[in-house]
Amino acid sequence: MWMYDKKLEYPIKIKNPDPRMAKLIITQYGGPDGELGASLRYLSQRFSMVTPEAKAILNDIGTEELAHLEMIGTMVRQLTRGISTKEIEESGFAAYYVDHDTAVYPVSASGTPFTAAYIQSKGDPITDLYENMAAEQKARSTYEYLLDLADDPDVIGPLRFLREREIVHFQRFGEALRIVQDFLAEKRYSFPCDKTEPCR
Amino acid sequence: MMTREQPCKEQPRKEQLLKEITALDFYIIDLHLFLDTHPGETEAIETYNRCVMKVKELREEYNRLYGMLLANMSTSCEPWQWIENPWPWQKKFNFELTEEKS
Numbered sequence: 027m028w029m030y031d032k033k034l035e036y037p038i039k040i041k042n043p044d045p046r047m048a049k050l051i052i053t054q055y056g057g058p059d060g061e062l063g064a065s066l067r068y069l070s071q072r073f074s075m076v077t078p079e080a081k082a083i084l085n086d087i088g089t090e091e092l093a094h095l096e097m098i099g100t101m102v103r104q105l106t107r108g109i110s111t112k113e114i115e116e117s118g119f120a121a122y123y124v125d126h127d128t129a130v131y132p133v134s135a136s137g138t139p140f141t142a143a144y145i146q147s148k149g150d151p152i153t154d155l156y157e158n159m160a161a162e163q164k165a166r167s168t169y170e171y172l173l174d175l176a177d178d179p180d181v182i183g184p185l186r187f188l189r190e191r192e193i194v195h196f197q198r199f200g201e202a203l204r205i206v207q208d209f210l211a212e213k214r215y216s217f218p219c220d221k222t223e224p225c226r
Numbered sequence: 227m228m229t230r231e232q233p234c235k236e237q238p239r240k241e242q243l244l245k246e247i248t249a250l251d252f253y254i255i256d257l258h259l260f261l262d263t264h265p266g267e268t269e270a271i272e273t274y275n276r277c278v279m280k281v282k283e284l285r286e287e288y289n290r291l292y293g294m295l296l297a298n299m300s301t302s303c304e305p306w307q308w309i310e311n312p313w314p315w316q317k318k319f320n321f322e323l324t325e326e327k328s
């Protein structure tokens with residue numbers, strides 16, 4: 027289960043609205059390499075993961091991604107507070123506006139709604155951990171592209187924080203992968219698990 | 227019935243407290259992930275335990291003076307404080323981080 031902590035993982039206080047940036051940042055809410063996909067991916071994969079370390083890391087990184095999802099939604103919301111019709115028209119935000127006003131909806135920057143097809147949960151722990159390492163790199167790249175296009179320190183701060191977290195997550199998944207590889211080599215298990223011997 | 231001595235009077239202290247809790251929580255999250263794949267690192271466990279004890283104190287103080295943070299672990303005055311604005315996604319809730327010039 028989860029309990030809500032009524033605060034953000036990292037503070038977000040954006041003084042100047044910028045619908046152009048909101049339209050881009052929304053991609054980390056519901057886009058192909060976004061935080062919703064990340065949390066769903068890890069929290070789904072954990073059910074079939076092996077070794078105590080790897081189960082824990084999926085559970086706990088999946089949980090942190092939910093906090094990141096909340097940060098992204100917060101940024102989008104604050105970036106669109108009090109914007110005028112003229113600003114909407116000139117910033118490229120108009121297409122989003124007609125579908126959602128300034129509400130937060132899981133969609134990519136190019137307008138594709140979120141789909142579970144972005145993620146995989148394959149039942150093979152090696153496959154899943156490789157997928158996750160790639161996912162963390164894709165998210166890092168996305169944050170770097172967003173940082174290239176951002177100019178407000180109030181926006182750059184949280185984006186930098188999120189980018190750094192992807193690097194830490196990549197590192198932890200790499201360690202989990204080695205732990206799982208050693209475990210499988212040692213036990214000479216193949217997957218699905220041998221039913222006569224309980225999975226670790 | 228619980229009453230609050232001076233509810234939300236000193237906003238700067240509230241902000242400072244929230245800042246300290248957020249910073250410690252972040253350290254705890256990062257240590258937590260590190261320990262998941264390094265369960266034998268006793269020094270990290272000691273630091274982790276120390277941070278958890280410290281943040282517990284700060285959270286109790288915040289709860290006593292300013293309201294509820296963690297669901298199921300915070301007490302409420304009357305009326306029910308959980309619904310109080312601002313929520314974390316509101317600008318007003320958050321504090322400013324001064325960027326260090328590099």
Ligand SMILES: [Fe+2]
Binds near residue numbers: 064091162191192195
């Ligand atoms: Fe991540």
